[in-house]
Amino acid sequence: MSVITINNLRKEYSSKSFSKNRIIALDNVSFEVGEGEIFGLLGPNGAGKTTLVKILLGITFPTSGSGRLFDKDLNDVYIKSRLGYLPENHSFPNYFTGEQVLNYFGRLSGVNPVDLKRKTDEYLNIVGMNEWRKIKIRKYSKGMMQRIGLAQAMISNPDLIFLDEPTDGVDPIGRKEIRDVLLSLKAQGKTIFLNSHLLSEIEMICDRVAILNKGILVKEGRVEDITSTDSYSFVTSELSDEVYNALLLNYKAVIQSKSNFLVSANNLDDVNIIIDFLRKNRILIQSVAKEKITLESKFINLIEHKL
Amino acid sequence: MELITFISGIIREAFAKKIILSIFIFFSLILLFIVFAATNDSVAGMLAFLEASEGNADYRSAVIYFETAVVSKIPMFMLIAFYLIIVSSFIPSMLQKGHIDLLLSKPISRTKIIIGHLIAGTSFAFLSTLFLFGIIWIIISSKTGIWHVPFLYSVIWFTFIFLVLYSFVILIGLITKNTVLNILINLILFFPLSWIFYLLTMVTRKGEQFFSFGAVTEFIIKFFYYIFPKPWDLADICESIIKQESIASYQPIITSFLFIGIMLSLSIWYFNKKDY
Ligand SMILES: Nc1ncnc2c1ncn2[C@@H]1O[C@H](COP(=O)(O)OP(=O)(O)O)[C@@H](O)[C@H]1O
Ligand SMILES: [Mg+2]
Numbered sequence: 001m002s003v004i005t006i007n008n009l010r011k012e013y014s015s016k017s018f019s020k021n022r023i024i025a026l027d028n029v030s031f032e033v034g035e036g037e038i039f040g041l042l043g044p045n046g047a048g049k050t051t052l053v054k055i056l057l058g059i060t061f062p063t064s065g066s067g068r069l070f071d072k073d074l075n076d077v078y079i080k081s082r083l084g085y086l087p088e089n090h091s092f093p094n095y096f097t098g099e100q101v102l103n104y105f106g107r108l109s110g111v112n113p114v115d116l117k118r119k120t121d122e123y124l125n126i127v128g129m130n131e132w133r134k135i136k137i138r139k140y141s142k143g144m145m146q147r148i149g150l151a152q153a154m155i156s157n158p159d160l161i162f163l164d165e166p167t168d169g170v171d172p173i174g175r176k177e178i179r180d181v182l183l184s185l186k187a188q189g190k191t192i193f194l195n196s197h198l199l200s201e202i203e204m205i206c207d208r209v210a211i212l213n214k215g216i217l218v219k220e221g222r223v224e225d226i227t228s229t230d231s232y233s234f235v236t237s238e239l240s241d242e243v244y245n246a247l248l249l250n251y252k253a254v255i256q257s258k259s260n261f262l263v264s265a266n267n268l269d270d271v272n273i274i275i276d277f278l279r280k281n282r283i284l285i286q287s288v289a290k291e292k293i294t295l296e297s298k299f300i301n302l303i304e305h306k307l
Numbered sequence: 308m309e310l311i312t313f314i315s316g317i318i319r320e321a322f323a324k325k326i327i328l329s330i331f332i333f334f335s336l337i338l339l340f341i342v343f344a345a346t347n348d349s350v351a352g353m354l355a356f357l358e359a360s361e362g363n364a365d366y367r368s369a370v371i372y373f374e375t376a377v378v379s380k381i382p383m384f385m386l387i388a389f390y391l392i393i394v395s396s397f398i399p400s401m402l403q404k405g406h407i408d409l410l411l412s413k414p415i416s417r418t419k420i421i422i423g424h425l426i427a428g429t430s431f432a433f434l435s436t437l438f439l440f441g442i443i444w445i446i447i448s449s450k451t452g453i454w455h456v457p458f459l460y461s462v463i464w465f466t467f468i469f470l471v472l473y474s475f476v477i478l479i480g481l482i483t484k485n486t487v488l489n490i491l492i493n494l495i496l497f498f499p500l501s502w503i504f505y506l507l508t509m510v511t512r513k514g515e516q517f518f519s520f521g522a523v524t525e526f527i528i529k530f531f532y533y534i535f536p537k538p539w540d541l542a543d544i545c546e547s548i549i550k551q552e553s554i555a556s557y558q559p560i561i562t563s564f565l566f567i568g569i570m571l572s573l574s575i576w577y578f579n580k581k582d583y
């Protein structure tokens with residue numbers, strides 16, 4: 001059974017400047033996530049990952065397209081008692097102590113007040129924050145905030161957990177601990193949806209990944225499959241805007257500069273289709289080279305360089 | 308269940324931000340003032356004033372006039388403005404990035420969140436006013452020996468005046484997401500805007516025999532008078548009730564309920580369609 005279903009999801013934001021251009025944060029994205037999976041959504045900053053999660057949680061509304069959680073409409077408020085969420089850059093009211101954060105958001109998630117005390121103890125221990133429970137969170141470091149946030153996301157014992165950049169600001173040991181927590185959740189049969197701009201975070205624990213770039217779903221599949229397709233690097237004369245957009249949209253290209261881009265292809269036919277397309281549009285091809293590393297690792301390198 | 312948790316969260320925020328403490332200090336000052344003002348001298352002064360103006364005055368009605376003065380327009384403005392300044396921060400603080408996202412991911416509907424704010428703010432105004440006026444009533448009554456119960460109805464009227472203005476505070480808080488802007492816009496609407504149209508309407512009503520504004524101006528005045536909240540008219544009604552006089556017109560009460568209904572619906576509609 002699929003826990004998350006997304007169909008042609010599109011989200012446009014009106015841009016904040018005076019230009020009439022609209023920002024397309026998501027461009028007809030479709031995929032499914034099955035029960036018990038750890039699903040990773042990968043992409044550079046601004047790719048649309050947070051927007052996608054917010055739409056699924058009913059925080060933001062799609063421009064068009066639809067999604068379902070547990071086969072229920074996204075407007076269904078009751079389904080939310082089965083969800084956990086760690087927002088990106090969350091800011092809990094800073095007069096709360098760690099314990100109060102769990103208490104307040106736990107009760108809002110519908111946790112029975114009788115169980116709350118026991119669960120607070122349990123989850124504070126799991127994320128290693130027991131010593132800090134009585135301290136106001138304004139004194140917490142970024143890594144500690146992430147731990148409390150993670151405990152908050154788990155406290156209602158949800159079936160599906162969304163984590164937006166959960167290891168942001170966490171040291172390497174903390175990252176390992178968070179990964180272990182996620183694996184233990186998976187062992188309990190929970191579904192986990194993980195947003196990250198770091199491949200290293202995702203490939204270690206995810207069963208399946210989707211790669212998002214500028215709102216377009218570049219690739220989706222099992223981690224092994226994705227890391228084993230070939231990629232081709234094109235060096236050409238300067239691309240026109242029209243060709244640039246077509247490459248991005250129709251051929252899921254990763255564009256490195258106005259005259260250099262990468263595409264993934266399973267066979268030579270695919271490569272030649274692109275060559276035909278370029279020639280038809282009067283683009284000169286200087287070289288086409290099969291890359292030794294996969295598109296995705298290259299893609300991720302690209303992202304990491306930009307940071 | 309979630310609604311109660313949410314409301315208790317707002318109250319906890321009020322405690323955390325030392326709001327409850329500042330209310331306590333503000334009220335203590337008012338009470339201290341009343342203790343000194345409510346002397347037999349001031350009631351005697353009121354008695355003399357009543358005798359001079361109306362001829363037949365007794366001690367009891369002098370006390371009632373004194374009580375009416377305590378909840379008249381200027382103290383009403385000060386108290387309600389103080390409440391509005393306090394509650395103006397509730398919505399913008401909820402809308403902070405990283406907090407609103409989490410709140411909206413919980414199984415509580417957006418409509419309930421607005422209702423929760425309405426209940427929390429109104430209970431806060433009701434309880435504070437009950438506390439303040441209750442003590443004032445006890446001070447005056449024990450000093451004068453006249454226990455005039457209708458004075459206590461002003462708790463309900465003040466809460467109602469607050470509710471009318473608060474419904475607009477919620478809407479503007481949602482739109483501006485900014486406490487300072489919210490305070491400014493709401494205080495300007497309270498005073499002078501709604502006050503100006505209250506006065507102008509009084510003038511057009513009372514001045515009919517002497518002069519007229521002309522049809523167009525009068526229409527504009529009426530228009531704004533009806534769409535703006537009417538704290539000043541409600542304060543008049545509150546005075547009439549303490550004095551146990553009959554209420555001149557129920558129109559301000561009806562239009563105020565309409566105002567609350569419209570502001571609340573607009574807030575719920577706006578909040579339900581907004582991206583966060
Ligand atoms: N509220 C908003 N208004 C306008 N543009 C937005 C808003 N939220 C996000 N965006 C834009 O949408 C795009 C995707 O953003 P986001 O979903 O946060 O990406 P990611 O989480 O992958 O970094 C970015 O270009 C961002 O600037
Ligand atoms: Mg993001």
